[in-house]
Amino acid sequence: MDGTARDGGRMKRSRPATRERLLDAASEVFGERGFAAATVEEVCERAGFTRGAFYSNFATKEELLLALLDREEAQVLERLSAAVDTATRDSSLVSVVTGRLFDLQPFGSGNYGLRAELSLLAVRNPELAAPYLAARRAFRARFQPFLERALASAGLRLTVSADDALVTIEALFDVSARDALIAGADPNAGDNLARRMLPALLAGMTTRHGD
Amino acid sequence: MDGTARDGGRMKRSRPATRERLLDAASEVFGERGFAAATVEEVCERAGFTRGAFYSNFATKEELLLALLDREEAQVLERLSAAVDTATRDSSLVSVVTGRLFDLQPFGSGNYGLRAELSLLAVRNPELAAPYLAARRAFRARFQPFLERALASAGLRLTVSADDALVTIEALFDVSARDALIAGADPNAGDNLARRMLPALLAGMTTRHGD
DNA sequence: CGTATTCAATACAGCAACGTATCTAACGCC
DNA sequence: GGCGTTAGATACGTTGCTGTATTGAATACG
Structure with a gap:
């Protein structure tokens, strides 16, 4: 569907792709729960990652918001x-x-x-x-x-x-x-x-x- | 100014009055920070009470919101x-x-x-x-x-x-x-x-x- | 084929805020 | 004016979340 395609169900490991998925998840969770109530945990879960991936890509929740x-x-x-x-x-x-x-x-x-x-x-x-x-x-x-x-x-x-x-x-x-x-x-x-x-x-x- | 008046700077102790002041503070803090980011501590500070007063009047933050x-x-x-x-x-x-x-x-x-x-x-x-x-x-x-x-x-x-x-x-x-x-x-x-x-x-x- | 590097997972420490349980002081009542 | 009751303060335990530090796996590159 998009350029950063999956290969057989598992997304190829790529920094931009995980950032995108995290941002997608964030837009959902922030919309549903609000920024303050949203936890980075939930964002990561929804994106299919752990918090490790998140903090490897963003310094804080605020930075995620800006992005x-x-x-x-x-x-x-x-x-x-x-x-x-x-x-x-x-x-x-x-x-x-x-x-x-x-x-x-x-x-x-x-x-x-x-x-x-x-x-x-x-x-x-x-x-x-x-x-x-x-x-x-x-x-x-x-x-x-x-x-x-x-x-x-x-x-x-x-x-x-x-x-x-x-x-x-x-x-x-x-x-x-x-x-x-x-x-x-x-x-x-x-x-x-x-x-x-x-x-x-x-x-x-x-x-x-x-x- | 209002019925539940102060007597020389210290509000007379009355349950309805503290409820009112807590609600006043809550309307400010919820408006400024949002419900999720608002802490009951800040609401109490703004109202001039401690959290003890709060939990004596409301069971939870949600209940405060309803009220x-x-x-x-x-x-x-x-x-x-x-x-x-x-x-x-x-x-x-x-x-x-x-x-x-x-x-x-x-x-x-x-x-x-x-x-x-x-x-x-x-x-x-x-x-x-x-x-x-x-x-x-x-x-x-x-x-x-x-x-x-x-x-x-x-x-x-x-x-x-x-x-x-x-x-x-x-x-x-x-x-x-x-x-x-x-x-x-x-x-x-x-x-x-x-x-x-x-x-x-x-x-x-x-x-x-x-x- | 092996090594280095990058990315994400796991494990951990610390904090902030909630809600509770206990204590103290003021007010009402007799 | 003592006594019980009520309101609010203090102190505490608990939880959940953040952010960091470390470890493990996968990819790129020599």
């Missing part, structure tokens, strides 16, 4: 770049924006836990603020063309800054996911809050093109 | 009830809604850390889901008249459900506070995201009354 943030940003931008060409135009404005945001969601698709965790960590931990803001800004900057093209092809134009628009749309999707998760519902359900409110939100921040 | 959630809900509803009559009508729709939400914000005014923490705990901890949802629903149910009266007096009517509207507005205020905090700015600044976007948001989900 995770870096990688998440890289992954998101990568995913966005790869998706630029797939310009669907057969569907409605709302479903285009919705689909794009769900697919390309920063910090992993549908992974609300990790997203929320990272944002709270950024609020509480000043040293995370800069990388966090940079990552999110980069995402919005790259997503912006999507939104504007989708709007343009519907004959609409933003009446607020594109950045404000994107932040607000993201917030809507986040709260939609959050409330669904808390209520035990499917965050991607067709009748979720995001889908109900997005038309109104888009309507409020756009006008017809010749205005 | 906190209960109290926050009660406080919010109380604050809402007390504010029902102060119906300002000299200011714009936006500033009315804005002011009300800032003043009556559930879970303490401006205390983003605690609000976010509690929501994440509710996502991760199924046993918190029900009380959390109940508290939020109660808040929205009581806040709804505010919004609808404010809109009505501006000649507007919602085109989406009042609940959806309130959830979305709250989400906007939350993300506004969050981003300000991360950026090291004042969440209540006059040019924050919430104030910039609220007009568009309200416009998108209302129509003039005779429509």
